[in-house]
Amino acid sequence: MTKVMTYPAHFRAIAVLGLPLIGGHLAQFAIGLTDTVMLGWYGVEALAAVTLASSYYFVLFLFGAGFGWAVMPMVATAAAEGDETSIRRSTRMGLWLSLLYAAVVMPLLWWSNPILIAMKQEPHIAETASEYLRVAGWGLFPALIVMVLKSYLAALERTQIVLWITVTAAVVNGFTNYALIFGNWGAPELGVMGAAIASIATQVVSLVAVVVYVVRTLPEHSLFQRFWRPDWEMFISVWKLGVPIGLTTLAEVSLFATSAVMMGWLGQVPLAAHGIALNLASATFMVHLGLSNAATIRAGNALGRRDKAHLEKGAIAVTGMSLVMSVVTVILFLTYAEPLISLFMEADDPQRGQILAIGTGLLAMAALFQLVDGAQVIALGLLRGLQDAKIPMVMAALSYWVVGIPASYYFGFVRQMDGIGVWLGLVLGLAFAAVLLMARFWMHSVRQMQAPAEPA
Template sequence: MNKVMTYRGHFRAIAVLGLPLIGGHLAQFAIGLTDTIMLGWYGVEALAAVTLASSYFFVLFLFGAGFGWAVMPMVATAAAEEDETSIRRSTRMGLWLSLIYAALMMPLLWWSHPILIALKQEPEVAETASKYLRVAGWGLFPALIVMVLKSYLAALERTQIVLWITVTAAAVNAVANYALIFGNWGAPELGVMGAAIASVLTQVVSLVFVVIYAVRVLPEHNLFQRFWRPDWEMFVSVLRLGVPIGLTTLAEVSLFAMSAIMMGWLGQVPLAAHGIALNLASATFMVHLGLSNAATIRAGNALGRRDRPHLEKGAIAVTGMSLVMSVLTVILFLTCAEPLISLFMEPDDPLRPQILAIGTGLLAMAALFQLVDGAQVIALGLLRGLQDAKIPMVMAGLSYWVVGIPASYYFGFVQGMDGIGVWLGLVLGLACAAVLLMARFWLRSVRMIAVPAE
């Protein structure tokens, strides 16, 4: 029988595996945060445009990232089974699917302007956002490849290198933004376009580093040897897991993207305040996402070893760690809202009082959804580790599209609660997902692993 680990052992193992992943997610988040802060300094219109453009880009990116997410549990399970061939096959087909998907999405990024106009965005903001996307959109290719390779490395518990590659990319992004947005160090002042160029450069740098590491440190997997040869059986396996994962992520991200669109209907100032509040909420979410990734890897290992007691105790441990983080975040958002929002604006910005007033209310709502947001992403991580994705996809779709988005519209516009109402819809959608997904894991999925006989 497998040796049952104590809760203390689980906390320690999750921390060792999860902390670098959390750091990597925070570094990745810092890339978008740098854009937001520097464009906020550059002007509210630029900030509003990139807030809109980033929401649009990440809807497409995170659906495609489903193939990277699929690689993580598949590699983790194969590693537990000591199946080196399956590690290579699943990673390689994850790369194939990511490249195909990026090529298919490029027209939506190149011709985004009419789509944004159809979504009733302000013409000036839509024009600037579409110009940004025509450049930043090319970063979808390296970004998705990096996503697959980071998942491959994380599943092999090489999380330190994932952290350092992302930290390096964040540093490159900050330097490139500072030079190209404002015209520092002799560079041209390009504003929003400078941020777009910096974004693509950052993704390319990440790609170079992660490929070099994978080739030199893990040559036994031969990821790129005869890369052009198809492996249709594994291609279909990654596709079957990656599509529902991508659609699940799309359902959640599109909830937030629709909230950005609705905030855009309220005007440029509410949209800018929404961008700031969402960035702050996203920063704390990165901790839960890192814990979720650790949950995926450890659940995948448990599946490979058919170790149900390990899975159950690990699930309780990671959920408890997420809960502690949620409570700390609630306290932070309720007590330090104004100083946090002020980080994103110049002291003499004439719109500062309006943005502060709206943003403070939105952060109070963000505090409300911390508990349920953490719970739903932990549940998703555990379910993905068991390669259970189809039913969770349906649950997510119902929660975000049937509950969350209609509730946002109803409270924001029908009830006239404006931005607070839009964010109340987020809370309800996330709460519904948390309940359904946790129930799915504990009542059904965890029982997929039979307890060994004494």
């Protein structure tokens, strides 16, 4: 008979599993943050271009990462069932799908300039962004492989190594950026191109480290032996779960990417302020994302054991932990907005005053959406753990595209609220998603626990 865990036991288990994942996400975020800070020091135009390029890149990356996200609950459930064969099969086909996807979308990264121009971006900003993407885009291949292998390791509760690999990559990125953006230590001064090269170097280091670890410590899974052999049944299973997860992530990320496009319509300075405020909001979001990953793994374990009580208590515990973090973040953003924004700029930057004025207002809006953003990502994590993906995908698309993006345009441009209005639309879209997804989990998915598990 399964022992029923108390809430304190759930809090401890989530913390043990989730803290390294949070640290790993923060380290991964630090890679992008390093680019933003150093390019902000280099110049506002460089910062605006890479803000635009990064938004474009991550739309493509995070859709492809859906296959990695799919591996996590599948491996967690298989591990709870003691099915070693399914662990290997699902991870291997996740790698297949990730590589195929990267090959298909690479032309969109290589020929991004006309797409950015069609999105009404300033021509010189679009040109610089496209030059960055032509180099940094090649990092999509190692990045997606690393995503799958990290999900595989996290699902097996080997979260410490996920943390340390990502920290190492962040350190490599920082040193490489410092050398190549500014021309330090005898390196050429490459500016935006230096950041792009550093991005690729970082992904390759991560790939080598994670592959070496997997081969040496988990030889029983034989992930890379006869890697060329297809497994079409599992290929389709990972596809069926990964595509809805990828589309869900795409819908959310596209909401933020579209907001960057809209901010670009307002000009270079508002776009730069948006990049800074979004980076600060993203840093705190990494905590919720790590908790969401822990929720996915533990829900997947509960599914494998058909343990409904464990699922319900764990869901309440992880939601409560996310709520506490949201309250802390709201206080931080409302109290220390100007010092936080100042971290991204030189003291003598001639546009400092304008960026501070716009960024402070945007950060106040970011404080508003902390609660709903945390709630919706926790709900998504729980639903993914139960391999419930299709209906949540529809809910997310409605929330982000039917509510969020039109609201951003309406308040930002029709009501002429500018950047504040664009971000108000973000709040409304995320709030709508939080309500729908939490309702889906508690009113449908939990009640289906006794049913045989099939990807939804």
